[in-house]
Amino acid sequence: MMIRIEPDSDIAIYTQLTNQIIEGIAKGDIKPGDSLPSVRAFAADLGVNMHTVNKSYHELEKKGIIRIVPKSGAIINIQNGYDNELYTRLREGMKPQIAEAIVFGMSEKDIQNLVKSVVDEFKKSID
Amino acid sequence: MSISLLLCIVLILFLIIAQTVIPYLVKRTVVFGITIPEQYIRHHKLNQFKKQYSIFTLAITLVALAVYLIWGLSNNVSEEQIVVVGTFLEFGIIFISLTFYFYFHGKIKQLKRTNKWTENLKQVQVTDLSIRSQDEMLPWYGYILPMMITIGLIIYTIMNYDLLPDNIPTHWGPSGEPDAFTQKTPFTAVQMPVFLLLIQTMFLGIHIGTKKSGIKLSVTNAAASKRRQLGMRKYSSWLLFLAVLAMTILFTFFQLTTIHPNLFEGTPMSFILPFGILAIILLATVLFAITVGRSDKTTDPVIEGDVTDIDDDRYWKGGLCYFNKNDPSIFVEKRFGVGYTLNFANPLGYLIVFLPLLIILFVTLLLN
Numbered sequence: 001m002m003i004r005i006e007p008d009s010d011i012a013i014y015t016q017l018t019n020q021i022i023e024g025i026a027k028g029d030i031k032p033g034d035s036l037p038s039v040r041a042f043a044a045d046l047g048v049n050m051h052t053v054n055k056s057y058h059e060l061e062k063k064g065i066i067r068i069v070p071k072s073g074a075i076i077n078i079q080n081g082y083d084n085e086l087y088t089r090l091r092e093g094m095k096p097q098i099a100e101a102i103v104f105g106m107s108e109k110d111i112q113n114l115v116k117s118v119v120d121e122f123k124k125s126i127d
Numbered sequence: 128m129s130i131s132l133l134l135c136i137v138l139i140l141f142l143i144i145a146q147t148v149i150p151y152l153v154k155r156t157v158v159f160g161i162t163i164p165e166q167y168i169r170h171h172k173l174n175q176f177k178k179q180y181s182i183f184t185l186a187i188t189l190v191a192l193a194v195y196l197i198w199g200l201s202n203n204v205s206e207e208q209i210v211v212v213g214t215f216l217e218f219g220i221i222f223i224s225l226t227f228y229f230y231f232h233g234k235i236k237q238l239k240r241t242n243k244w245t246e247n248l249k250q251v252q253v254t255d256l257s258i259r260s261q262d263e264m265l266p267w268y269g270y271i272l273p274m275m276i277t278i279g280l281i282i283y284t285i286m287n288y289d290l291l292p293d294n295i296p297t298h299w300g301p302s303g304e305p306d307a308f309t310q311k312t313p314f315t316a317v318q319m320p321v322f323l324l325l326i327q328t329m330f331l332g333i334h335i336g337t338k339k340s341g342i343k344l345s346v347t348n349a350a351a352s353k354r355r356q357l358g359m360r361k362y363s364s365w366l367l368f369l370a371v372l373a374m375t376i377l378f379t380f381f382q383l384t385t386i387h388p389n390l391f392e393g394t395p396m397s398f399i400l401p402f403g404i405l406a407i408i409l410l411a412t413v414l415f416a417i418t419v420g421r422s423d424k425t426t427d428p429v430i431e432g433d434v435t436d437i438d439d440d441r442y443w444k445g446g447l448c449y450f451n452k453n454d455p456s457i458f459v460e461k462r463f464g465v466g467y468t469l470n471f472a473n474p475l476g477y478l479i480v481f482l483p484l485l486i487i488l489f490v491t492l493l494l495n
Contacts, residue, residue: 001255001256001257002253002254002255002256002349003253003254003255003256004251004252004253004346005251005252005253006249006250006251007250007252007437008249008250024256030256036256037256037259040339040455041259041339041341042254043341043454043455044339044340044341044342044454044455044456045254045258045259045341045342045343045344046252046254046341047252047341047343047437047439047451047453047454047456048252048453048454049453049455050455
């Protein structure tokens, strides 16, 4: 899977990495059990500081998406369902986005379609 | 014509050709040390500058070579003079080509600025998560074999210490006969193989350093950059290993003939071996430079949107020396030439390359 970063973007590089890895898993490009490159190799290939990659890996670990195994590196976890905690966190995260949509006059149906289109985009990649 | 002159002429000719064709063998989006977005790489000025550089460099250095050849063929010149002047000429050729390089480097820098080639393009860096599994560099443990040979040679020398002559050769002339000696002591007896071991360690360090360094892909031509980067890693590891093997064979041969002067007597080994090895290394270098140099020129770029690779010119001092504290790479692809150069911001690189050389220099100057 290709990873693409934009150093001039407002979004921090480590966040760009985190988001792309999560999207990669959602699309099925990266599978549970796969391992991510070592921090040094990944940073060298992107020409970024090792701290940047490290920060992204720790964020992914905190979210429970990967586990960092000494010597083996970062491995994608196998997920078995979500809990209330995750549900609440995602809900809080979506709130400002949905609020913005309402402010600009999007109906409930429009918002549902928007969510559906995103889900379809990821699903399409799997099929 | 003497062997020294022939050898010097071959090496100088080799250097001239290398310096002349460099602009056509470097990474496709770098012209005289300046990053040019793929969108503008076919600009007529860039091609014109490359052509001018090659013609100027070739013409001037060939004239210098002709003068050297005529001088070398005259009767009152000694072998030593030929070698010394030949070496100076090699430095002169590098100086001449670098002068032209800097001239065009400045020109292109200006051209890029006035045309605003990077301003309307989004700079991105890409990598492939699976790129490391496609890396085909030789395994590091291949170096164990030549290192074991060297250690064996050291042990063998110590066991046969009494057989060694009172004066130990430290330098061999073009005819394969030793022409410089040092007094025999337990240290000088094993000095040559110890130096060999240091060089082998250095090459192993370079190998591991390269392995750990970045594989830099280009967003506008991922396929070509991947082929070039992976090819360069693979073939440079072959070339490096070939050089280590060649040096091991040569040093072992000289050490054995020092211990047993009659071992290869009557055979032309002392003549064939050094020249054969030199020829093989030169040939391998040419093959390496052409294979890697052409590897990213064969496919056309796929440019999606207004994107380009990150303009890392600010990390390249004079377009030649890479200095980037953020990049953990120890070695990076050269901008003017084919192969690797140091990331001068990474102290590990100094340790790998300069420490063994400093030790050898220090020991040679102080202990002999």
